[in-house]
Amino acid sequence: MAYILYGDTGSGAFSAEAVLAEAGAPYEFKLVSLEKNEQREPAFLAINPSGKMPALRLPEGQIVTESLGILLTLADHFPNARLLPPQAGAARTQAYRWLAFMASEIYPMVEISDYPERFVTNGDAEALRQKARERIRERLLIVERMCDGPWFLPSGFSIVDIYAAMFSRWRGSIGKEWLKEGHIPKLDNLAQAVARRPAIAPVWKRHFGDR
Numbered sequence: 192m193a194y195i196l197y198g199d200t201g202s203g204a205f206s207a208e209a210v211l212a213e214a215g216a217p218y219e220f221k222l223v224s225l226e227k228n229e230q231r232e233p234a235f236l237a238i239n240p241s242g243k244m245p246a247l248r249l250p251e252g253q254i255v256t257e258s259l260g261i262l263l264t265l266a267d268h269f270p271n272a273r274l275l276p277p278q279a280g281a282a283r284t285q286a287y288r289w290l291a292f293m294a295s296e297i298y299p300m301v302e303i304s305d306y307p308e309r310f311v312t313n314g315d316a317e318a319l320r321q322k323a324r325e326r327i328r329e330r331l332l333i334v335e336r337m338c339d340g341p342w343f344l345p346s347g348f349s350i351v352d353i354y355a356a357m358f359s360r361w362r363g364s365i366g367k368e369w370l371k372e373g374h375i376p377k378l379d380n381l382a383q384a385v386a387r388r389p390a391i392a393p394v395w396k397r398h399f400g401d402r
């Protein structure tokens with residue numbers, strides 16, 4: 192039985208698909224188009240009532256949502272893939288810390304940057320978008336400073352790298368010009384290293400092209 196991943200290319204579904212690929216798990220990708228707003232249609236809301244992707248159906252049928260919930264579940268399902276550092280060690284603690292930081296401090300700002308009109312009644316949505324972009328950049332700079340290089344953790348590759356690489360590539364949410372200015376060189380290198388991993392390379396190409 193295969194995992195079924197629901198999402199769009201270039202979205203948070205990248206992180207879940209990259210982990211499935213890295214783990215060598217059998218999976219199927221079901222496209223939910225952000226452009227067509229399919230995440231708000233009844234068929235998808237029945238899978239994730241919050242109307243957000245990614246969503247993952249486990250082989251036994253259970254649904255998991257929240258990108259971090261999915262990544263941690265997959266790390267548990269595939270211990271031999273070493274997607275996280277050993278349990279109860281200092282590196283595992285730091286992995287949890289920075290995964291949670293990205294999920295709770297960066298990801299919510301992406302919704303504000305991408306859909307600012309959802310958060311204002313008569314206000315200036317464009318000004319709010321700029322504020323959200325600033326918060327994302329500030330927080331990416333924290334991740335950049337904490338990145339050991341070449342991987343985020345000194346213990347080596349983990350799902351933290353997949354997650355950090357994804358957040359560092361979202362040009363629309365962050366602002367293309369800022370990214371071109373080279374403020375996050377360690378994360379840029381880390382993203383390239385993630386993109387080169389043999390199992391992830393084709394997944395990266397589908398989601399991010401040459402970014």
Ligand SMILES: N[C@@H](CCC(=O)N[C@@H](CS)C(=O)NCC(=O)O)C(=O)O
Nearest residue numbers: 202203230242243244245257258259
């Ligand atoms: N907390 C959620 C956030 C997911 C999220 O915001 N996903 C975006 C795509 S990257 C989405 O579904 N956006 C559609 C919308 O907000 O309508 C998670 O970590 O999975």
